[in-house]
Amino acid sequence: MATRPSSRQGTSRRSIVIVIAAAAVVALALVAGALLLRDDGGSSGSATPDVDFTGIPQEGAVLGDLGATVRLIEYADLQCPACREYTKEVEPTLVADYVRPGRVVAEFRGMTFIGSDSVTALRFVHAAGLQNRLWQLQEALYRNQGAENSGWVTDDLVRDLAADIPGLDVDKLFADKNSAEVTELLAEDARNAQADQVSETPTLLLQIGDAEPYQIHIGFDPGALSDALDDALQG
Amino acid sequence: MSDRGLRIAALLVTLAGIGIAGYLTWAHFADQSVVCVQGGGCEKVQESSYAEIAGVPVATLGLASYLTILALLLWDAPVARLSAATLALVGVFFSAYLVVVQLFVIDAVCIWCMANDLVVAPALAVLTVRRLRS
Numbered sequence: 001m002a003t004r005p006s007s008r009q010g011t012s013r014r015s016i017v018i019v020i021a022a023a024a025v026v027a028l029a030l031v032a033g034a035l036l037l038r039d040d041g042g043s044s045g046s047a048t049p050d051v052d053f054t055g056i057p058q059e060g061a062v063l064g065d066l067g068a069t070v071r072l073i074e075y076a077d078l079q080c081p082a083c084r085e086y087t088k089e090v091e092p093t094l095v096a097d098y099v100r101p102g103r104v105v106a107e108f109r110g111m112t113f114i115g116s117d118s119v120t121a122l123r124f125v126h127a128a129g130l131q132n133r134l135w136q137l138q139e140a141l142y143r144n145q146g147a148e149n150s151g152w153v154t155d156d157l158v159r160d161l162a163a164d165i166p167g168l169d170v171d172k173l174f175a176d177k178n179s180a181e182v183t184e185l186l187a188e189d190a191r192n193a194q195a196d197q198v199s200e201t202p203t204l205l206l207q208i209g210d211a212e213p214y215q216i217h218i219g220f221d222p223g224a225l226s227d228a229l230d231d232a233l234q235g
Numbered sequence: 236m237s238d239r240g241l242r243i244a245a246l247l248v249t250l251a252g253i254g255i256a257g258y259l260t261w262a263h264f265a266d267q268s269v270v271c272v273q274g275g276g277c278e279k280v281q282e283s284s285y286a287e288i289a290g291v292p293v294a295t296l297g298l299a300s301y302l303t304i305l306a307l308l309l310w311d312a313p314v315a316r317l318s319a320a321t322l323a324l325v326g327v328f329f330s331a332y333l334v335v336v337q338l339f340v341i342d343a344v345c346i347w348c349m350a351n352d353l354v355v356a357p358a359l360a361v362l363t364v365r366r367l368r369s
C-alpha cells in the first residue's frame with residue numbers, strides 16, 4: 001500500500017523535471033534563434049550611396065542654401081538602426097525635393113548615447129564637416145552600420161568610405177578627428193540636444209525663420225515629411 | 236489561497252503582462268517612443284538589434300505569449316493548466332536572457348521592457364501552484 005503514493009510522487013517529480021527540461025529546451029532554442037536571426041545592422045556595405053549630395057552646398061553640419069527660411073534639424077546617433085532607416089527611406093526625398101532646390105536647409109546634430117562607436121563615428125563625421133563633407137560621410141557610415149559598440153567604426157572602414165567621397169582629404173580627416181575643434185562640435189551637439197530636450201533618435205525639428213523649432217513625427221514616411229515641410233513652407 | 240483566488244491572481248498578472256507587452260508593441264508599430272523614467276535607456280533598448288527576432292519585435296512575442304496564457308486560463312482544463320505553466324516557465328527563461336542582455340550587453344535599462352520581463356515570474360508562480368493543485 002505504501003508503494004502507491006511514493007510511485008505517484010515519483011511520476012509527478014518526473015513530470016516536473018520533464019516540463020522544466022522541455023521549457024528550458026524551448027527557451028534555449030528561442031535564445032539561439034534570437035542571437036542567430038538578430039539583425040545587427042550587418043556590414044551590408046552597398047557601395048552606392050542612398051542619397052545624392054552632388055553639387056549641394058555644405059557648411060559644416062549644414063546642407064543646402066543657408067538663405068532658406070525653413071530649417072530641418074536632425075538629431076541622430078550614427079549607431080542607431082532607426083537613423084539608418086530614416087536616412088535610407090526619407091533622406092533621398094528631403095534632399096532631392098527640398099534641399100537641392102533651395103527650399104529647405106538641413107542641419108545634422110549628432111548624439112552619442114548608444115556608446116563608444118557613436119563617439120568615434122561622430123568625431124569622424126564632424127571632422128568631415130570641417131571639409132564640408134559631413135553629409136556624405138554620415139550617409140556612408142549608415143550604409144555600413146555594424147552591431148552596436150562592436151568596434152565596427154574602424155580606421156580601415158572610415159578610410160575606405162572616405163576615399164570614395166570626392167573632395168575629402170582622408171589624411172586631414174584623420175588628423176582632425178581628435179582635434180579640439182571637433183571635440184567642441186561634439187560638446188555643442190550635446191548642449192543643443194539638452195536644450196531641445198532630445199532623448200531619442202532620430203528626432204526631427206523644424207524651424208521657420210527665427211521662430212522656436214518644433215518637433216515633427218514622421219516615422220520613415222517620406223510623404224509625411226513632405227506634408228510637414230510643405231506646411232512649414234506655407235508659413 | 237483558494238483555487239478561485241489563484242485563478243484571479245493569474246488572470247490579473249497575465250492582464251498586466253498583456254498591458255505592458257501591448258503598450259510596447261503599439262509603441263513599436265506606431266513608431267512612438269515609450270514613456271521612460273530616465274531619458275535614453277528605453278530608446279537604446281528598443282532601437283537595439285536585440286529588440287527584434289527575425290523582424291518580429293520581442294514585445295510582440297511577449298504579447299502573443301500572454302494572450303495564449305490568458306486563453307489557457309479561460310479554458311482551465313488540466314492540460315491547459317500544464318500548458319500555461321510550461322509557457323510561463325519558457326517565458327521566465329527567455330526573460331532572464333533579455334534581462335542579462337539589457338544589463339550587460341546593451342548596458343541600458345528600459346523600465347517597460349524590464350517590467351515585461353519580470354511580470355512573467357509571478358505569473359509562473361501562480362500558474363505552477365494551480366497546476367500542482369490540479
